[in-house]
Amino acid sequence: MPVPSPVFDPPFNILRASHAVLDVTNLEASRAFYETTIGLHVEDDDGQTVYLRGSEEHQHHSLVLRQGTAAACHRLGFRVGDEDDLDRAAAFLAASGIIYAFVERPFQGRTLHFSDPFGFAIELYATMEKRPHLLRRYDLYKGCHPQRLDHFNVFAAEVQDTVDFYARLGFRLTEYAEEDGEAGRIAAAWMHRKGNVHDFAITNGRGPRLHHFAYWVPGPMNILHLCDVMASSGYLANMERGPGRHGISNAFFLYVRDPDGHRLELYSSDYQTMDPDHEPLRWSLRDPRRQTLWGAPAPRSWFEQGSGFAGQDVREPLFVADVTIAD
Incomplete structure (x- = not known):
């Protein structure tokens, strides 16, 4: 597409x-x-x-x-x-x-x-x-030391139309996942305004729903530390996916669920995309490095669960993407 x-x-x-x-x-x-x-x-x-x-x-x-x-x-x-x-x-x-x-x-x-x-x-x-900058207030740091909100990822029933709408608003494509073949359809797109991989990611699925929101952390060790914190503070079952490294965006990541099931990503290590001639990177849906550079597929909950928008009916996607799901 x-x-x-x-x-x-x-x-x-x-x-x-x-x-x-x-x-x-x-x-x-x-x-x-x-x-x-x-x-x-x-x-x-x-x-x-x-x-x-x-x-x-x-x-x-x-x-x-x-x-x-x-x-x-x-x-x-x-x-x-x-x-x-x-x-x-x-x-x-x-x-x-x-x-x-x-x-x-x-x-x-x-x-x-x-x-x-x-x-x-x-x-x-x-x-x-x-409010006052707290970056150097290390005495206040807890958890994985989240620095700033980075992006949203949503499930969209009409991926291509949603991508086209936000492109009109100046969101620029950095990476996308597409079916193979001449008639291949875009199944996910990563779009930015601020000059890194994404501010808004659009993923094929039952929508409209929020897939996750993400905070940037200083480095992979912060994410590994959070795994230890969650495992020892009663939140072991809330760790859904990771730690790992995405092929898409190059991000080192961990996905967790809050007490209501809202999905939060903690991540680091993406890259800059602000040059006007930056070329979008295409990924095949069949490339195992896309989900995780090391080849591990995402769990079923990753593709099926998300947070609905208050007052909005959820629609079935226009097509079902053929993705690899962990057993």
């Missing part, structure tokens, strides 16, 4: 993936997991919502946990360049027939909410309250 061409003059300027907003069923348990085990820093907690961030981040939050009756992904947040970009985004959405609304959100400036044509709930903002 066609690989989208880069768009260097999008209708508005998205800078990067910024924050995830998750509904959880036990706020206290979720806070303990992300703060003590993973190592994120709590900035605010009003009893109904907890705001956390990584040690490198100046922004007030990159993860928002909301007390809810059911686990779900509420919103995925992206930062835009300035206030004018919010108005340009509103104009683009209106011209595209997409319903949107400007809302007020704690600790953020003017915020634009919309659901894209495929059911992914998005919020855009230009300004957020700042």
Whole structure:
């Protein structure tokens, strides 16, 4: 299927993936997991919502946990360049027939909410309250020392159309997995705005659902340390996949599940992609190095389980990709 061409003059300027907003069923348990085990820093907690961030981040939050009756992904947040970009985004959405609304959100400036044509709930903002840099506050480090939120990965029922939509918004393709043959279809795509492998990854599957969100950590040893922490603190069963190294993105990774089953990736060791002539890397679905450079396939849960978006019906994918699944 066609690989989208880069768009260097999008209708508005998205800078990067910024924050995830998750509904959880036990706020206290979720806070303990992300703060003590993973190592994120709590900035605010009003009893109904907890705001956390990584040690490198100046922004007030990159993860928002909301007390809810059911686990779900509420919103995925992206930062835009300035206030004018919010108005340009509103104009683009209106011209595209997409319903949107400007809302007020704690600790953020003017915020634009919309659901894209495929059911992914998005919020855009230009300004957020700042907090002191904690990068050198090693006395506060816990867990795997997460530095910053890096990307989102979603299950999309209509992969090609979703890729094309976000390419129009300036997301540039870095790597993709495709069926072999002349009529091969794209089964997954990694797209970026900030100049590394991805801010937004789009994977074929029942959607719209959040597959995972990811924090960057300093190095592989942080990930190995987290394995020891989880194995000795009651979270052994929450380690779903890894540690390992992806062929795609070159990332050293670990995937874990929080108390509600939301999937979190901790990773390091990807690469830069900001040059305008950067060529996307194609992977065959049959290449065993794609999932893990060392050849180990992903478990079945990896392909079947994800977090639904609140209020959105989940659709079956347009096709079923022929992927290798671990026994």
